[in-house]
Amino acid sequence: MVKNRELTEQKILAAVEQIIEKDGFEAVGVNAVTAVSGVNKVLIYRYFGSIDNLLAKYIEQKDFWLVNDFTFIPENGVKEFAKEIFHQYINMLKSSPILRKLYRWELSSNNPVIENIRKKREEIGLQIIEAVSEMSGQDKKLVAAISSLITGSVSYLYMLSENCDVYNSLLINEDSGWNTLKEGIDFMFNKIFA
Amino acid sequence: MVKNRELTEQKILAAVEQIIEKDGFEAVGVNAVTAVSGVNKVLIYRYFGSIDNLLAKYIEQKDFWLVNDFTFIPENGVKEFAKEIFHQYINMLKSSPILRKLYRWELSSNNPVIENIRKKREEIGLQIIEAVSEMSGQDKKLVAAISSLITGSVSYLYMLSENCDVYNSLLINEDSGWNTLKEGIDFMFNKIFA
DNA sequence: TTTGATTGTTACCTTTTGGTTACATACTTT
DNA sequence: AAAGTATGTAACCAAAAGGTAACAATCAAA
16 A cells, blocks of 8 residues: 555546546546545545535646637737637637536536636636727627627537537538638628628 | 326426426436426336436427427518527527526437437528528528527527626626627628628 | 226335545654 | 554445335226
């Protein structure tokens, strides 16, 4: 028997990640974590207190919003800036299965961890809106609506894609589908900023 | 003791609806149904076989897509047709808490019941796309993308609104928020069909 | 009115999940 | 080396979930 708290904590957190990746946040329970990690359940309570706390720690050590650096200076004007932003949003969700699970979890739960995440997301969303609004001279409310239209649908379609291949004839599990969506977004901005 | 199969079946189905309305499809279990309906759990199995089957029956007797009658003839051209369609979509989700729960359920489950629903939804979606594409002369793929952008985000935001009040500064639990979104949609179509 | 099928009730079983108690083993400090 | 503390293990408990067998009451047909 080797004693190493640091290591077991990491084993636990690794198990959490594995479970989330496969079955989502809803599936993270004491028994599941012990089964996957091989660590005795008592230690989970000792080191993390509760599952909620464990999830909080997991999310804390993981920075989901790192990808989002929307502070760059646009070279090609608002139009290209807007396109770029939302393409980035798509790529972010594409590359992160855990983020997709997080978004799904948010839809059926309510706890301090989630509230924090919402706050952060709200901040970032507002930054984008602010930027686009200022650059385009458009009303903030309008920009917020258009922005929500895109990020909302992208979030939804990526969540859906985990269990379903087609939405409105778009192949949401293949690049082709997402390219079509990107083209749609670009088309829209071309018209809006004509 | 009164014997009346018809009645108890209805009691069970009523309980199912009540549970869904409050906690969603995920919460529909044998014990929950017996507790809410007052009907013995044995009868659930006898009359419906399983929970999956019960849910299938529930959904079958309920026609979620009744609201969607997109076959009307547009009077004011494509632009107004498009606006109208998606305003309808918003109103549909607004008025049906159960539909919101259904959409959420779809994100984390996969069973024959859900697959059927997807098929139906896909049909209706394609009808809209077909119609708009024909009327506008636009490429179907493009119309599909724009259409998905709207319905996807509306679905997402309504699901989110059950646990959260704000998204991108939009008040998704108040008419004001949804009006802003409608204005955004209208703005978009005004530009697209300029 | 008796027989048989249908409907309802009771009581039980198993599995899963969350959570704790008591004990054993290793490390660290004096 | 002894004592105390931190870490790990085993065993257990209660609650909740899904599921079934066996019996009781009612209804309908003969």
